Amino acid sequence: MKTMRYIAIKMLIYGLACWLLIEWLMPLETISDTEGVEVFIGFVVLCFLLYFFRPPFWLSVFVKSIYILWALNQWFYHASLFTAPTRIWQETSDHAAILFTTRLMELSNSLRSFLFFGLLWLVAYVSYRWMVVRKRLFFFYVLTVIYVTVLDTFTLFRGNGAIVRLVAFGFFFLSLLHIERLREQSPAIGGIRRWWGACLSFVGLAVLVGYFSPKLPPQWPDPVSFVKSYAAAPEEKQIDPAALKVKKVGYGQNDSRLGGPFIADDTVVFTAEDERRHYWRVETKDIYTGKGWTSFQSEQMRTLENDMDIDYSWWSPALKKKQITASIHMKKTYFHLVYPLGLKKVKAQEDVVYRMETATEKIYTTDRSVYTLPLTSYDLVYEYPTFSIDALKAAPPVGDKELLERYTQLPENLPKRVRDLAKQITNGKQTQYEQVKAVEQYFHANGYTYETTDVAVPGKKDDYVDQFLFETKRGYCDNFSTSMVVMLRSLGIPARWVKGYTSGRLMEEKDGKNIYEITNNDAHSWVEVYFSGIGWVPFEPTQGFVNPYVFTASSPDSETAPLPEQRTPEQSRVPLERVREQSPSLPSQDSGILDRFLAAWSWKRIAIALAAFFAFVWTAYKTRRKWWPYVTILRFQYKRKRGDNLFAAAYLSLLRHLDDYGLKRKPHQTLRQYAAYVDDWFKTKEMTRLTMLYEKSIYLPKNNPIDWDEVRELWENLIKKTVS
């Protein structure tokens, strides 16, 4: 029985050590061009198995060598296992020179794999010595956490699972090794069972709370661009402070600081099989900060099911539309969809759930839990609109206050000349459409040029739009689109900034479908303007780009019908919670906060939070009971009724505290024997004195007056001792 437990714990330690090493190998497939990571993992497992069973030295070396040779043979040589050593020897001697130069990239794959196996062998041995023999983990564990978090931040590797595993197993392992070290020092140590309980409950609690608690979006801007720009700084600082940031063209997430030059990047992002040209949307942003764009802060998510009609009205039903299907094949890994305006349905092979961030209309692809799930290909069904210019001209000014407020937001310190310019441009234009068109056209003349390299970054006091409009007049899509949105907003026209890709390059035509290739160079931003009774209409201010959507001069017959105002598309899109939150019927701010709180905390979460809370209280009660004595002292301090019963209760609670303290009274121990034991421990005589008084109170007939003050002094002294 005892040996069984010993072996089980030993196996656990070996298994956890092995797992921690494997955690290092897991990301390799994502972050490098390593293939067949499972073979390396197999090697690590083999190493630990051999450490566990301790075969003779020569045998373990032999087994590992055979494994390495087999793997290399499978991958590269495809010959008899026995020829592999000679091949390796040959390569090593051939490439020996390279090993001592900096041209490591020229190493052959087979030799590199061989060297990697060697490295793994070493690392496995070191981690075995470190974790299993010396029972030290902390350093290695911290390294692993740093490794995973750094990879998660700077590469495509998603460390969600790894972090959860690290917390769950890692903390458990840390504490297991700790107790094993203690046991080595004093083998007779007790309380192992309680240790298991405490350890498992704490780790479980940490994982549960971490897993179910709501995750905030990143509080800092993505550090990658910052670090990159910082790293790029030393060379370029002297040349041009404006060129501090060098961006790669492509789709990025952070737009809070726009400006700076681009470097072209023609990596293919995806190919699309489609009938029409249109822009591919990714997300919209609607808060202009003066330096760039941020999104409306909201956690609202809409869940869209795979291959189901999306109940999301992009336009008013009166608009003329055509249903079209397209299919996308991603070449790079993204966790969001690229989709055309008017999306109706998405279909992918995987069991995927689409989650649309309602604030930005960005659609994430996730699995049934919350993990992101990159899709390699999917089909889209969307409605392609045809905008009637007449209808647009006839559209009344937008009356929806909430929408106006949100989409005409501008920073307070927006320079006045931007507003003045907008007014000047639109002078004499009557309808919203004409005003929008005038602003859009303004960029095509007046000396604005498309430029990717010599683009300024706004200084501390500069406004991004102001700088572009009046000073530099040079820029790319971001400059043009942002400027247009800002000018429209200054006129009170609701507009928003949209990011995504242009329609790309037509590669070939295949049975009525065109195949487009979209590269990072096709990343783009444009403008969407809201027209009441119609919805969001895309516009293209950027020099050299053409709005892919069709605007017809003749009005379709259905178009003139006035639209029911109570159900404008935007309204129907506003989530219920926000309506409630902003409804004027709620007078105080508090109730708004409460509602927001309730909205963010679903019943399930509340239940889990309560469970976690009670679990916490229970654990605290179980483990932190040493603070309880103070409560007891307070409890008895203010008792008015004095007498035997009070003394008995106080004495018995003292016994409980002493028990918690670790001075256990066996049931057959008399109070006197126990008191002697306690006094011996605390080096006092108080417990015996108190006990003798207590004996009188319980072993004598009632009506025995007890000097409560004397009793209380002794009692308090003793109970305080149990605190420390």
Place this chain on the structure above:
Amino acid sequence: MAAKEMLQPSIEQVVENIEKVIVGKRNVAILSLVALLAKGHVLLEDVPGVGKTMLVRALAKSINAQFKRIQFTPDLLPSDVTGVSIYNPREMQFEYKPGPIMGNIVLADEINRTSPKTQSALLEAMEEGNVTVDGTTRPLPRPFFVMATQNPIEYEGTYPLPEAQLDRFLLKLSMGYPSPDEEVEILSRVEKVQPIEEIHPVMTVDELLELQQKVTEVYVGDSIKRYIVDIVQRSRSNASVYLGVSPRGSLALMKAAQAYAFIHGREFVIPDDIQFLAPYALSHRIILKSEAKLNGLSAEDIVRQMIVRTPVPIQR
């Protein structure tokens, strides 16, 4: 270990007196006093020559009581114990000659050497407090305290006391050998004079009778009574025990506890008294199964088990 309690001053004097004679046997002295004060009797199970007689004599002399000794032999008759009526030709009638039992403190040496008939005469006297000779019941003097001894080693030609009779002893004690230091001390003490000659009475018989009365007034709480019964009950359900402790055993334990508490100046009994006395008061009332004996268990072990398994009452 329970804290050392001070003894009742008068008792302490007696114990000190005995200690002058008997080296290092304070515990036995105290237990003897417990039995004396509880109006019980003691069975001393010991090898010869460890000071049993000296103990009893010192005790008797300390309380200024009449000491008698009966050496039991196989040919001893009941009348040799109780006394006989002899015809007095001058008075023309039978005259009672009191036997050695007519004393305050009686040492019944090697009680298992005599015939059951003689044994029962003694035990009856112990139980009844009087003797019947020739149809006349004669009361024994007060106090009356018998200290019977038996040799646990020799069984040849003995009549082991039946259980029913063992039950009549309040306590069974054993003095055991002294430690080497104590033995050296004994030698130096008796080098010139016999210390027994040197001690003086510290208490009168009347005082003792008064103390005996006071002992009965020591309070035994309900929880303590329950505790006694709990312990005793365990002897009846113990798998190694053939015959458990009788209610007389419970009674003996309580009486002894009262005396013990009194000796320590307490007017109430605490569980410590019970735990301390149980091995002396109960172990001779238990008959083990032969398997248990073969397993090396003794009655004392069983009593200790019983105590360990019984939770102490810590509330009223």
